[in-house]
Amino acid sequence: MAVMTYIEALSRGMWEEMERDPSVFLIGEDIGAYGGAFKATKGFLERFGQERVIDATLSEAAIVGASVGAALLGMRPVAEMQFADFVTCGFNQMVVNAAKTHYRWHLPVPMVLRLPTGGYIHGGPYHSTSPEAWFFHVPGLKIVAPSTPRDAKGLMKAAIRDDNPVIVLEFKYLYRRIKGEVPEDDSVTPIGVGEIRREGDDLAVITYGSTVHFALEAAERLSQQEGIEATILDLRSLAPFDRDLVRHVVQRTGKALVVHEDHLTGGVGAEIAAWIAEEMFTSLDAPVRRIGAADVPVPFAPPLEEAVLPNAAGIHAAMLDLARY
Amino acid sequence: MARIEVVMPQMGESIAEGTIVKWHKNIGEAVRKDEILLEISTDKVDSEIPSPAAGILVEIVAKEQATVAVQTVIAYLETDATSAAGQIASGQIHPGANADTTSSAAGAAMNADAPAPPAAPALAPQAPPADAPLPRGRFYSPLVLSIARTEQVSMEELEQIPGSGEGGRVTKKDILGYVNARKSGQVAPVASRGPEAVSSTAPGAAASRPPAGPASAKAPLVRGQGDQVIPMTNVQQKMAQHMVASIQTSPHVAAVHEVDMTVIVKHRSDHAAAFERSEGFKLTYTPYIIDAVVRAIKKYPLINASVEGTSIVRKSAINIGMAVASENGLIVPVIKHAEEKSLLGIARAVHDLAERTRARKLMPEDIQGGTFTISNYGVFGTVFGTPIINQPQIAILGTGAIVKRPVVINDAIAIRSIAYFTMSFDHRVVDGMLGGMFMDSIVKNLEGFDAGSEIK
Incomplete structure (x- = not known):
C-alpha cells in the first residue's frame, strides 16, 4: 500500500495502464509539456513520448471525436477535458457517436473521458459544473465517480479496460484534499459496484463523490450527539449504479436520503429516488429525501458558493429530520 | 363529493402538539375556505385556524380542550352538501365507516388485504371487528403497513401502538417493538384496551400529559364561602x-x-x-x-x-x-x-x-x-x-x-x-x-x- 492523494492515484492508474497496454494513449489540452491543467499527466510525456501523450488543439469536439475514431480502430484513448464544463463542446461526439456506435454497427468504443468536476474550489459558474446528469440520461455510456484515492486508481484502471465509453468524474475538490492508502498491485475497482462506507440501522445516505465526505462527517456528528446511526453508501459508479446495494441499504433502514453535489432538479438523485419509490415502496418508513445544489449556476463568491452547494450541516439536518420522521 | 381532513397544523418547527380552544362552527354548519374554523393554543401562542376548504363540518374528532399531536385529524369537512346531510343524519359516523370515504393511502392499502368484515351487525358495534380499518387520519408508512401484514397485526392493534415519530407517527421501531412485546406475551394480541391503557404506555403521548403543578400536592381542598374557582387559561x-x-x-x-x-x-x-x-x-x-x-x-x-x-x-x-x-x-x-x-x-x-x-x-x-x-x-x-x-x-x-x-x-x-x-x-x-x-x-x-x- 502507498499513501497518495486522489489526483496522484488517478495518475497512477493511467500510468499503470499505459505501461501494461500499448494501445492506451492520452489526448487533451496542455497535457504533455505542461502536464495538464491540474498536473494529472505530469511526467507522462517524458516516459511515453509524443505519440501516446498528445497535446490537442483547443477543441473539445476534436478531442472527443478523435478519441471515438481511434477507439473504433482498436486504440484505448483517455481524453482529458480541462474542466468538465467544457465537455459541452464535445457533447455531440460523446452522446451520438461514442454512445450509439456499438448499438448501430456492433463496434465497441473503448474510450475514457476524464471530467474534472464540481465546485467547492471558488471556480465560479464556468469552472464548477457537475455534468453527470447530462450523460446519465444517455444509454451506452458508463459513468464512474470515485470518492477515495483507492477507487480513483481502481476505477480509472477499470474504465480504461472497459470496452464501452466510460466517463470518469474527477472531483476537483478532492484532488489534493484527501489522501489515502492505494494498493500498488494491479487491482481494479469493478464498475457498477458501490461500497458501504459506514454502517447504521437508522437511515441510509446514498451518495457519491465529494458529498461522500460531507455525509460521513454529518453521520459522525449524528452518532455522537444524537446516537443516530446512519449507513453511508458510496455509489462509486452512477451508470450503471449498484441497485442491489441500494436495495440492501433501503431495506435495512427503511429511510433513504440521496445526496449529490449536482443540482437537485433532474439530477442522478431524482432517478435513484424514483427507483426506490417504485421498487421498494413497502420497505419505506419515510419519504425518500434528496439533497443537491440549489438550482442556480455555482456562484463565484465563496459565501454564495457555500450557500448553493450541499454541506455537512445541511446533510446533518436532513438526516436528523429523516431519522425522527 | 369529497371528505376533507382537517388536521392540527404545525405551527412551528419545534411544536409537537396543540390544544383545541374553541370550535367556531358546529356540526352541520357550512364554512367558507379560509374562514376561521377553530382556535388552537400551542406552546404559548393562541392562533385562529382558517378552514382548509369550503364545506360542511360533518365530524369533530378532537373536542374543545383536547390536546393532540400535530398532523392529527381533528375534524372532517364534506364538500358535497347531499353527502354531508347523509353523514350527519346517520348520526356520528362510526369508525368503520370512515374507510369508505377516506382518501388515506394507509386505509386503502390495508383494505385490500383485510378480510371482508363480517356482515354488518344490526346494532351499532361496541367494539369494531378486529380487522376493520380504523384510519382515524393517522398515517402509516408503507413499511409499517407491510410489517403489520406480515406479522398479522390488525388495524385495530396498529391504532393502539404509540408512535414515537414526528407527529406521533408509528415508526418501524415502534411496530417491531410491539411485535416483539406481543411475541413475548407482554401485550395481548388483539387488544380491546381503553385509551387510558394506551396512553399509560406512551411516554410523551399527548393524552398522558401530567397535570400542572407538583404531583405530590394532594392535600384536600377546602373551599370557603364565596371562594371563586378560576380555570387556568392554556397559557397559564x-x-x-x-x-x-x-x-x-x-x-x-x-x-x-x-x-x-x-x-x-x-x-x-x-x-x-x-x-x-x-x-x-x-x-x-x-x-x-x-x-x-x-x-x-x-x-x-x-x-x-x-x-x-x-x-x-x-x-x-x-x-x-x-x-x-x-x-x-x-x-x-x-x-x-x-x-x-x-x-x-x-x-x-x-x-x-x-x-x-x-x-x-x-x-x-x-x-x-x-x-x-x-x-x-x-x-x-x-x-x-x-x-x-x-x-x-x-x-x-x-x-x-x-x-x-x-x-x-x-x-x-x-x-x-x-x-x-x-x-x-x-x-x-x-x-x-x-x-x-x-x-x-x-x-x-x-x-x-x-x-x-x-x-x-
Missing part, C-alpha cells in the same frame, strides 16, 4: 408546566451583582425626548441591558448554550428572550440574532415584540429559538428576584428596580442609581466562576457605557 397551564419542568431539570443557582446604572440613567434621560420624536416610541432601559448582555455573551459564549444528553450545545446565534407580562399570562418573545443588532436595532426589536405581545399578534416563530432570557421584574418595583430558567436555556437574568442609594466611591459617599441583577444558572453546566465572570462583564459593560455615544 403551559407556564405552570414549564416552570415545574425547569426546576426539575436544572439545579438553579443564583448570583447577584450590584450595578451602578447612573451613566445609563443619564444617557437615557438625555436622549429620551429626541428618541421618542424620531422613533415614535419611548426609550427604555431594556435595550441597554440587552446590549450589555449580548456583549458579555460574546466574551463568555458558553452561557449561550443548551444541554442535550451528555453534550453541551453552544449556540452560534444570540437570541435574547424577554419576559413580557400580558393579560394572558407570561410570554417570552425572542429577539433573533441580537448579536447583529445595534442599540437602536435592539430598541426597535424590543418595541416591536412588546407591542405585538400586547396586541396578541405574535407569530409562533417569535417565541421560539431563544438562547438566553432576560426578565425585567424591576418595572414592578421588585428590587431583587431569583428567576426560573427558560428551558432549554441554561441561564436567565433578572433585573431589579433602579433605585437611588448612597454608595461609597473613593471613600466618599455619593448618591447613585443602583440596581441588583440576578442571574439564575444551570449548575449542571455553569459553575460559579463562569457565572460570576459573565455577570461581572455585564456590570462592566453597563457601568463603562460611553456616556457621549449616540443611539444608532
